[in-house]
Amino acid sequence: MVQMTLNGLRVEVEEGMTILEAARFYGINIPTLCYHEGLSPYGACRLCLVEIGPSGQSKLVSSCTHRVEEGLVVRTHSERVVKRRKMLIELYLATCPQSRVIQDLASKYHVTRVRFTPRYEDCILCGLCVRMCAEQMQGKAIGFAHRGSNRKVATPFDVKSEECRLCGGCMYICPACQSRCQGPQEEEPLCNACLNLDQPCLNYFDDNMCFMDPCVACELGAGREAKAKSRDGRL
Amino acid sequence: MEATSRLAVPEDLAGLRERLKDRLDEKKPRLVVCGDTGCTVRDSRELAAAIEKILSEQGLSDRVELKVTGCLGFCEKGPLMLVFPGAILYQKVQPSDAGEIVEKTVLKNELVERLLYTDPESGLPVACAYDIPFYKLQNRALLETCWYINPLDIYDYIARGGYAALAKVLGGMTPEAVIAEMKEARLRGRGGAGFATGLKWEFCRSSPGEEKYILCNADEGDPGAFMDRSLLEGNPHAVLEGMIIAAYAVGAKEGVIYIRIEYPTAVLKLEEAVRQARELGLLGKDIFGSGFDFDVIISKGAGAFVCGEETALIRGAEGKVGEPRQKPPFPADVGFRGKPTVINNVETFVNVPLVINQGAALYHSTGTESSGGTKIFCLVGKVKNTGLVEVPFGTTLRQIIFGIGGGIKDGKKFKAVQTGGPSGGCLPEAMLDLKVDFSDLAQAGSIMGSGGMIVMDEDTCVVDVARYFLQFLKSESCGKCFSCRVGIDRLLEILDRIIAGNGSVEDLALLEELAVTVKDTTMCGLGQTSANPVLSTLRYFRDEYLAHVRDKRCPAGVCRSLFRYRIDEDLCAGCGACAEQCPAGAIKETDEGCYRIDHGLCTVCGACAETCALDAITKD
Ligand SMILES: Cc1cc2nc3c(=O)[nH]c(=O)nc-3n(C[C@H](O)[C@H](O)[C@H](O)COP(=O)(O)O)c2cc1C
Ligand code: SF4
Ligand code: FES
Numbered sequence: 001m002v003q004m005t006l007n008g009l010r011v012e013v014e015e016g017m018t019i020l021e022a023a024r025f026y027g028i029n030i031p032t033l034c035y036h037e038g039l040s041p042y043g044a045c046r047l048c049l050v051e052i053g054p055s056g057q058s059k060l061v062s063s064c065t066h067r068v069e070e071g072l073v074v075r076t077h078s079e080r081v082v083k084r085r086k087m088l089i090e091l092y093l094a095t096c097p098q099s100r101v102i103q104d105l106a107s108k109y110h111v112t113r114v115r116f117t118p119r120y121e122d123c124i125l126c127g128l129c130v131r132m133c134a135e136q137m138q139g140k141a142i143g144f145a146h147r148g149s150n151r152k153v154a155t156p157f158d159v160k161s162e163e164c165r166l167c168g169g170c171m172y173i174c175p176a177c178q179s180r181c182q183g184p185q186e187e188e189p190l191c192n193a194c195l196n197l198d199q200p201c202l203n204y205f206d207d208n209m210c211f212m213d214p215c216v217a218c219e220l221g222a223g224r225e226a227k228a229k230s231r232d233g234r235l
Numbered sequence: 236m237e238a239t240s241r242l243a244v245p246e247d248l249a250g251l252r253e254r255l256k257d258r259l260d261e262k263k264p265r266l267v268v269c270g271d272t273g274c275t276v277r278d279s280r281e282l283a284a285a286i287e288k289i290l291s292e293q294g295l296s297d298r299v300e301l302k303v304t305g306c307l308g309f310c311e312k313g314p315l316m317l318v319f320p321g322a323i324l325y326q327k328v329q330p331s332d333a334g335e336i337v338e339k340t341v342l343k344n345e346l347v348e349r350l351l352y353t354d355p356e357s358g359l360p361v362a363c364a365y366d367i368p369f370y371k372l373q374n375r376a377l378l379e380t381c382w383y384i385n386p387l388d389i390y391d392y393i394a395r396g397g398y399a400a401l402a403k404v405l406g407g408m409t410p411e412a413v414i415a416e417m418k419e420a421r422l423r424g425r426g427g428a429g430f431a432t433g434l435k436w437e438f439c440r441s442s443p444g445e446e447k448y449i450l451c452n453a454d455e456g457d458p459g460a461f462m463d464r465s466l467l468e469g470n471p472h473a474v475l476e477g478m479i480i481a482a483y484a485v486g487a488k489e490g491v492i493y494i495r496i497e498y499p500t501a502v503l504k505l506e507e508a509v510r511q512a513r514e515l516g517l518l519g520k521d522i523f524g525s526g527f528d529f530d531v532i533i534s535k536g537a538g539a540f541v542c543g544e545e546t547a548l549i550r551g552a553e554g555k556v557g558e559p560r561q562k563p564p565f566p567a568d569v570g571f572r573g574k575p576t577v578i579n580n581v582e583t584f585v586n587v588p589l590v591i592n593q594g595a596a597l598y599h600s601t602g603t604e605s606s607g608g609t610k611i612f613c614l615v616g617k618v619k620n621t622g623l624v625e626v627p628f629g630t631t632l633r634q635i636i637f638g639i640g641g642g643i644k645d646g647k648k649f650k651a652v653q654t655g656g657p658s659g660g661c662l663p664e665a666m667l668d669l670k671v672d673f674s675d676l677a678q679a680g681s682i683m684g685s686g687g688m689i690v691m692d693e694d695t696c697v698v699d700v701a702r703y704f705l706q707f708l709k710s711e712s713c714g715k716c717f718s719c720r721v722g723i724d725r726l727l728e729i730l731d732r733i734i735a736g737n738g739s740v741e742d743l744a745l746l747e748e749l750a751v752t753v754k755d756t757t758m759c760g761l762g763q764t765s766a767n768p769v770l771s772t773l774r775y776f777r778d779e780y781l782a783h784v785r786d787k788r789c790p791a792g793v794c795r796s797l798f799r800y801r802i803d804e805d806l807c808a809g810c811g812a813c814a815e816q817c818p819a820g821a822i823k824e825t826d827e828g829c830y831r832i833d834h835g836l837c838t839v840c841g842a843c844a845e846t847c848a849l850d851a852i853t854k855d
Contacts, residue, residue, distance in 0.1 A: 033717075043561050046718045046756045060755050065561040080755070087752040091721050115745050116725050124717060144556070144714075147539070149724050151714030 004072040019063035020048055023076055030076050031085065031105055033092075033175055034126035035064045039135050042127050047088055047105075051075040060084065086111050095121050097189035101175040107192055118189035122176050125151055129170030137169045241516035244524045245402035248393065255394035264299045264341050265319040267382060271306035271468055272461070272500065278330060279303075279314035285333035299341055305381040305469020306461075309369055310622040312352065317364060317382060324364035325350040355619070355641065369620045372639045374601065376609045377585050378625045381469030386504050389511040392472040398517060400588035404480050405525040410440060413484040417587070419595035421607035426452055426543075426580030427655070427684050427760070429606070429673035432587075435577055438567035439485045442575035449482045449490035450571060450578040451531075452548055456495065456540035457656030458707060460687045462611040463581035465623055467494070467501035470585065471508035475531070477584030479522065480591065482529040485577050490531040493552050495538035505533055540657070540711035544759050545578045547713065558713045559759035580685065582611060602628035603672050610671065610683075616652075616690035617644045624688075626671070633667040636690055647692040650791075651775070655684025657704045657711075658764035660771025661697060680771040682764060696793035697772040697779050702730040704768040712761060719762035722753035726769060736796040738784035747773055792854040795839040799855045802843075804829045806851035813843035813852060 001012045006026060013022040018041060023030050033045035043065035050063045052074050060081065063074075075081065086109050092102045094116035102124075105111075125144070130153060133139040141164035145154040155161040171177060242248050268274075268283040283303050290296045307315045312326035318340050325336065328350055339345040351360035352367050361367050384391035392398070404413055418433030439447060451474060455463040467474060478490050494502055509531060512518045520528045534552045536542050542557035549571050551557035570576025586608055590598045599607040606628040612635065614624045619641035626635060632652055636642070643649050651661040654671070660681030662669065669675055673683045691700065705727050714720040729746045732738050750766035750773075757763050773780060782788045789797035802813070802822075807829040814822040814830055821836035822843060832843070844852040 043758060044715045044717060046716055046758075049756055062561060062758065067563075084752050084756050087748060088718060088756060091718070091725060091749075094725075095721055116728065125714070125720070126717075127715075146714070147541070148710045148712045148714045149720055150710075151720065 002068055002070045002072075004068055004070070004074060006074050007076055013068050015068070017068050019050055019052075019061075019066050019068055019072075019074055022068050023050075023063065023074070028076050030063055031108075032064060033101065033124065034128060036128055036131075036173065039128065039131040041065045042131065045124070045126050047085060049081055049084060051078045051081050082109070085109060090114055091116065092124065093189050094118050096124050096176045097191075098122075099124075099176045103191045106190065112190070112192060114189045123153060124176055125153065126175060127153075128173045128175065129153060132169045132173045137165070137167055139163050139165060139167070139169075141165075142170065241514075242523065243516065245406040248398055248402045248523075251390075252393055252396075252399075255390055258391065258394040261320055263319075265302060265317075266299065266336070266341070267302045267304055267307070267317040267319070269305075269307040269313060269315045270303035271465060273306070273310040274313040274315055277314045279316075279328075281330040282314055282316065282328055282333060285330040286337065289333055289337050293337070295337070295341070299337075302385050304384065305386050306378075306465040306623055307382060308375075308378060308623045309367075309620065311620050321362070322364045322382075323362050324352055324367065326352055368641070369622070369639055372634065373625050374609050374627050375625045376589060376601070377466065377473075377582070377611065378469075378623060380473070381465070384470060386469055386471055387507050389472055389508065389515065392470070396592065397472055397588075398476055400591035401476050401479055401517065402523060403591055404483055405523040405527060410484045410486065413480060413591070414440065416590060416595045417484075420590040420598040421602065421605060422583070422586055422590055422598075423606050423673065424580055425582035425586070425610060425685065427682065429683060432579065432583055435567060435579070436481060436484050438565070439575045439577045442568050444575055445486075446572075446574045447485055447487040448571040448574055448576040449478050449485065449487045449529075449531075450545075450548065450552065450566075450576055451478055451490065451492040451494075451584060452543060452545065452578055452580050453492055453494035453498070453501070454536055454538070454543035454548060455498075455581070455685065456538060456543045456711070457685055457687050459615050459689060460613050460656060460685055462613055462623060462686050464498050464501050466581050466585050466611075467498070468504055471501075471504045472512065473585045473588060474505075474581055475508055475512055475518070477579075477587035478531060479517065479529055480587050481577055481579065481584065483527055485575075487577070488528050488530075490529065491552050491571065492531055492533045493536055493542075493548050494533060495542075496535045497538045502533065502535060509533065540707075541713045541759070541761050544761060546759070548578065549576065558715055559761070561758055582685075603670070605674065606672055610686055612671075612686045612688045614640050614688050614690070616688075617647065617692040617695075618642065618690045619644050628672050629670045631668050631670055632662065635671070635688065636667070640690065643690070643692050645692075647694065649690070650693050650695050651691045651697065651700075651772075653681070653689040653691070653700070653704075653768070654687065655682035655764075655767075656687040657707045658682065658761065658767050659684050659687065660767040661691070661700060661775065662771070663775040666775075680774055681767060694791055694793070696789050696791040697776040698730060698733055698783055698789075699791075699793045701768040701772045702727065702734060705730065705765070708761065708765045712765070713759075716757045716759075716762055718753050718756040719758075719765065722749060722757075722762075723765055725749060726753065726766070730769075733780070733783050734789075734794045734796065736783075736787045736794075740781070740784055742784060743773070743777075743780055798839070799834055800832055800837065800839065800841070800844055800852055801855040802830050802832060803851045803853060804831075806849050808849055808851075810848075812846050812848070816842045816846045818842060 002015050030048050032048045034042050041064040043062040048063045049060045051058045089105050089109050089111045093106055093114045097118050130142055133142050141161040142153055142155055145152055268279050286301055290299055314328050316325045316328045335347055339347055346362055348360055354361050364370050414433050414436050422432040423429045518530050536551050539557055541547050542551045544559045545566055547557040547559040566576045566578050602608050609625050609627050611625045615621050624639050651663055653659050653661045666679055669679055676683050709723045712719045729742050750769045754766040782790050792798050809828045819836050819838050821833045822830050825831050
């Protein structure tokens with residue numbers, strides 16, 4: 001077991017766990033797009049970023065690939081983290097507006113504008129399908145080709161793969177094409193129909209996030225003001 | 236070449252060196268021709284062949300030595316040639332000059348004045364290379380050896396003290412002592428991050444396991460950088476010697492040199508160096524009778540900038556796709572083939588024998604408190620003297636650009652200098668007194684990188700520069716991190732908008748916010764530094780960005796959508812030369828006998844302005 005500080009709480013976690021696993025174990029919800037319990041961590045979507053280290057010298061790392069260490073100080077929803085995540089979500093919206101997973105994230109993080117030209121590119125190259133095919137289906141029919149902005153998921157040399165058994169595992173796991181959000185129309189990459197989803201309440205708790213998800217304060221109808229009061233320790 | 240058998244014990248090396256003493260004879264006439272890329276493309280090989288022919292015709296071959304070496308440094312003035320004794324530097328030498336040089340300088344001890352360097356201040360010729368400001372103001376601790384040795388001949392290296400450091404280490408130093416020496420010398424990695432070399436070795440040494448590796452990072456992917464190539468081509472044995480010492484210090488038996496295939500000459504020279512070192516028993520089993528075994532293989536990478544990143548390089552050397560992975564674990568714990576690995580840059584390895592030979596204290600007397608020794612820079616761009624420049628850490632940018640570099644070309648004004656390769660920052664005139672060191676440059680918003688230094692003059696538009704470097708990074712990113720792949724792409728989208736004249740003041744805020752996000756949220760050094768060109772130009776040249784978005788004006792006259800060419804009718808003599816040159820047929824004669832540009836047809840190529848003898852065509 002190792003001791004670490006998670007959002008201001010001293011916690012004990014099992015050695016070898018990733019920060020993401022430890023956080024989930026303690027009920028803290030870190031958003032992810034390229035992570036799946038059944039697959040090896042990949043670290044490409046960058047949404048699971050957390051801030052580690054003492055403030056002043058802290059840095060952001062992807063929690064799905066970073067293992068816990070003795071004495072590690074982790075903040076999963078600090079101001080810096082949330083700001084960067086919001087920007088990432090905005091970029092995701094401009095890349096793949098029709099994904100329900102992404103629209104939900106936007107609502108949850110109260111991302112209410114998209115300042116980039118939407119491109120409807122579909123694939124966000126999270127690599128879930130590639131790992132699904134290789135690790136769960138023992139298929140290895142698809143992989144990544146090219147680099148930089150030319151990177152894509154493809155079969156070798158773009159020809160129909162003999163390894164592919166048409167199992168559909170890749171489509172099942174895809175966050176971009178699996179479930180579509182009907183909200184966004186042409187030229188409007190934002191749906192925000194689910195904006196009532198609770199967003200991280202940074203304004204109320206600073207870096208010491210309430211780790212209830214969904215947030216019970218709101219569920220109980222205590223409302224935002226109650227949260228504001230709780231900041232002064234009155235709730 | 237000498238026929239020498241294996242060097243079984245350190246004393247054999249001393250004996251061999253004694254026998255090679257003739258090679259150090261300073262009175263023997265020696266002609267040194269630069270055989271490195273810059274001079275080779277300007278026919279230096281033909282020059283060497285011409286000299287050889289003349290020497291043999293005149294029966295001088297035995298008395299006069301001809302050497303083709305690695306880069307002599309002053310690339311701007313190539314093809315270069317040195318004549319010893321006296322270290323007389325001849326510049327821009329053509330094969331046809333060979334006869335005169337042999338006849339006058341070698342036989343009669345006279346100078347060929349027209350080939351000498353002329354001091355721009357005094358207008359007088361300077362004969363001795365050591366008196367030329369470009370060289371005089373440097374501290375060429377690493378590069379100078381390249382003047383004296385034939386890189387294809389291990390005996391040349393040995394005659395000049397080569398492998399003596401290895402003999403000293405294997406002749407009685409413990410690995411711990413070697414590491415302590417590196418630490419005390421404050422040797423820091425020259426590959427970019429500036430990590431303390433001694434510490435890195437210690438981590439790897441203390442990492443559990445028997446099987447360990449040494450990797451040499453010879454991927455040098457920065458555009459415009461050639462310091463590692465010059466060292467590999469000019470003094471390959473120094474790299475090997477450094478690697479062997481490192482291997483001894485960390486307890487590795489195998490090493491890999493990962494070199495880009497785009498450096499064919501360096502590959503050839505390395506292969507030859509490895510072969511010769513094996514022949515003398517400097518690589519292989521039981522080196523110097525110490526019981527220590529070590530050998531290297533050369534792994535050729537198909538040049539990708541990102542493969543210079545250490546974790547990507549390791550994967551590349553393993554034969555996998557060169558993609559970085561998250562650290563920790565660091566290579567010192569989990570590296571090549573999953574085993575503890577030290578990975579150092581070429582230049583770092585070349586410093587290692589120097590530290591051992593000089594001793595840490597003397598070595599550290601050069602440089603700054605935190606970084607010992609010298610650093611090689613590739614000084615390029617709009618400076619008078621381009622080339623390889625070696626200076627102690629702590630030298631100011633001004634000393635490098637205006638002292639060694641001789642200032643800006645063509646009487647123009649200095650605008651900015653970009654340090655550290657494509658992902659470095661652009662520093663303005665006000666920062667010229669900054670000392671080059673890892674921390675100082677980082678604080679100023681740039682990086683040391685591996686030592687690129689691009690000087691820009693007043694005709695450069697910083698927005699355009701930022702876009703240029705981002706374009707490079709966009710195509711070199713591995714594309715794994717969403718924020719690197721898409722972030723850089725979207726940064727470019729905003730810059731394109733600004734350059735096309737469609738930017739707004741809000742765009743600047745968005746640009747900055749996105750740049751910080753890319754820097755903060757990416758996994759490897761490429762993504763983390765990719766925003767530097769944008770952030771540093773925004774920091775130091777915000778006015779220029781504002782001029783682009785607010786006034787729709789490009790002050791440097793580079794962004795074509797933001798200015799027009801205009802013919803000053805008072806100056807125009809009506810010669811019509813411009814109209815002839817215009818590929819778009821946009822220039823028409825007016826009734827008054829002048830010419831005028833039809834802006835509907837003009838593509839702003841600038842051909843007319845270049846043609847006009849009266850300078851009547853200006854940017855507007
Ligand atoms: C994108 C990127 C490119 C790099 N390219 C090189 C390179 O070409 N050569 C090099 O020696 N180091 C390069 N590095 C730095 C290496 O990752 C590593 O820090 C270095 O080789 C360590 O050696 P050193 O301690 O001797 O500097 C690069 C790093 C990044 C992030
Ligand atoms: S930061 Fe860029 S280059 Fe580095 S791993 Fe991520 S995508 Fe690849
Ligand atoms: S879940 Fe960690 S980077 Fe995607």
